[in-house]
Amino acid sequence: MLVNIVRYAKGWVEFKATGKFPERMLNITSRFGINLWDAHPCDGGLNASMSISDYRKIRPIARKSKVKTRITQKHGLPFFAEKYKPRIGIPIGAAAGLMLLLILSNFVWSISVQGTKNVSDTKLLEILAESGVETGAYKDKLDVKKIERNALLKVDxxxxxxxxxxxxxxxxxxxxxxxxxxIDEILNPCNIKAKSDGVITKINAKNGETVVKIGSGVTKGDLLVSGTTQTKLETTRYVHAKAEVFADVNSAKELSIAKKYSYFSLTENKTDRRRLQFLWWDFPFSVSFNSYENSAYTHSSKNLCVNNVVLPLGIKTETDLEALKTEFVLNDEIAEKAFVNRLLLYEVFEKSESSVVGRNINISSDNENYYCTCDYVFNENIAETVDFSVTE
Structure with missing residues (x-):
């Protein structure tokens, strides 16, 4: 391998020796200590290879020995440079590119994260960026151990x-x-108490002694199922009470909506601006002077990817979307529909574990707003576990 590199740097030729006694070429090279390789006979002569400097030395000597030599192929850097000598920009550009590559190899080009399941990659990359690990960072300034410790402290x-x-x-x-x-701490003694006022409709006690009956009215904090029971031997036993106690519970929900409001909607008009990104450099290559009174801004980036490695070379597209402002005035009918929809969302998302027994909607208004008060009756589980100490 090293020999081939040296030969390429010096330059070498393949030549053909002809004459009455072409084998004299072997004697000549041996006498003058010239390195000859790949020698083999051919029609009317001998083919071989040697360095360009040795070929220049041996040619006049071979001619005196009545051996003619002719170059058949040229190889190596000197011939390559001679070929492209009129195009001086090519070697200069190649040298500049190699130097630029060597310089940029000292910086971070791409960052990949592996092994995350519950932790967001974006969050982790933001924390690493705070410690200096980001695209374009100088590698020699990165204290890897310190960065790892800081990240572990910030992400539990x-x-x-x-x-x-x-x-x-x-x-x-x-x-x-x-x-x-x-872990359900079933060994700890506890009571079941009411977490809100209501009228009992159903009791499903799995452990403990029930102290209320269906139809009983209770207030918040009342004891429903006791964790203190009596055995047949008239001794006290403390248990982890467990029960579901359903009751009809009164509740109220208040909402308000402005009579006049404005909203923005996007139109089909947009303006795109593209920028070429490389490491920390950012070059605009498309310009647009369109502007809108109201607009929404978005951006996206597409980077070059080679062998599943994202390189720091890509195109960033910035988009301004025109937003049209619209003024709207509500009437009684629209306000009522809006309140009904918001109440349905409240029942589905905030009271998903309760069932609606009854609702009464009252709507009023003034000069600026509509107001809604909805009186509910929900049937829901009001059981709440409350631990107690046996020393109480």
Whole structure:
């Protein structure tokens, strides 16, 4: 391998020796200590190879020995440079490109994250960027161990992290902490109490002594199922009470809507501006002077990807979307429909575990707003676990 590199740097030729005694070429090279290789006979002569400097030395000597030599092929850097000598920009550009590549190899080109499940990659990359690990960062200034410790302190869900720098690529490997299982502390004695006022409609006691009956009215904090029971031997036993106690509960929901309001809607008009991004450099290559009175801004980036490695070369597209402002005035009918829809959302998302027994909607208004008060009756589980100490 090294010999081939040296030969390429010096330059070498393949030549053909002809004459009455072409084998004399072997004697001539041996006598003058010239390196000859790949020698083999051919029709009317001998083919061989040697360096260009040795060929220049041996040619006049061979001619005196009545051996003619003719170059058949030329190889090596000197011939390559001679070929492109009129195009001086090519070697200069190649040298400049090589120098630029060597300089840029000292910076981070791409960052990949592996091993995350519950932790957001975006959140982790933001934390690493605060410590200096980002595209375009100078590799020699990165204190990997310190950065790993800081990241572990800021993200409680991560139990182990390793930052590996390979060339200009940074790979971040993490292992998240095992989540602690939720343990039902059934050994602790507790009572079941009411978490709101209501009228009992159903009792499903699985453990403990029930102290209320269906149809009974209770207030918040009343005892429903006791964790203190009596055994057959008339001794006191403390248990972890467990029960579901359903009751009709009165509740009120208040809402308001402005009579006049404005909203923005996007039109089909938009303006795109594109920028070429490379590491920390940003070059605009499309310009637009269109502007809107009201607009929404979005941006997206597409980077070059080679062998699943995202390179720091890409195009960033910035888009301004025209937003049209619309003034709207509500009437009584629209306001009523809006209140009904919002109440349905309240029942579905905030009272999903309750069933509606009854509702009474009252709507009023003044000069600026509509107001809605809805009186509900929900049937829901009002049981609440309350631990107690046996020394109480």
């Amino acid at each position: 869900e991560i139990g182990w992290m390793s930052i590996n720098i390979t060339g200009s690529l940074v790979s971040v490997e993490v292992k998240e902490k095992a989540q602690k299982p939720q």
